Amino acid sequence: MTAIVGIPACARAIKGQIQHTTPARYGAALLDVAGCVPVLIPPIGAAALALLDRLDGLLLDGSPSNIAPWRYGVAEDLTPAAHDPARDATVLPLILAALARGLPVLAICRGIQELNVALGGTLSQKVQDLPGRRDHRALEESVEAQYAARHSVRLSGQLAALIGADEIAVNSVHQQAIDQPAPGLLVEALAPDGTIEGVRVAAAPGFALGVQWHPEWRAGENPASRRLFEAFGAACRSFSST
16 A cells, blocks of 8 residues: 655745645655655644544655744744744644654654654754854755755664664755754754754654755665655555554
């Protein structure tokens, strides 16, 4: 049986109208590497919870938008023009419900931040302004250059075992990142500057991992990305058969 994986969409104003979108590369990685069929989850708040009984996995995709800081108890807002309240209201409760069901979860970029916030952690809003940290934002170059490998990460735990390495090179296309990890999140990847790049939900009965980089970019051509998506696909098919 083919596993069905939900991908939350963002609410974006395009030519004066709100549209529900996500980059096609996430669905392509699911189809071509994980062997799963993607479906978009519209940002409709708690109503989206009804979809979970029809899904075999949840892929939390990246986005240009940032999680509103009040969601993790911070009053100061350093990126007020970059929020997506409809996505926040949809994905944060969706994560908790998915984990409670034992649904496989793969969280990427904004997704790892959502996973951390949903479980009670906090974020750094502008990593590049923190002492000793590098600038993790996308380069002002071609898309190919933006998603090229830019720094290494040290892997540990389940993530290292799954990928089959304790250090890999990754791309870097983000401004926000985990500050305080949520209770129950195990850090399994770190950048050289100390930025948290990978986590695992300790109490999850199955696959529940988050990464700050973008393994969906040309996933089939990168051995580490391929192993990550293949493992996620296998977990989704296993869940589907139970």
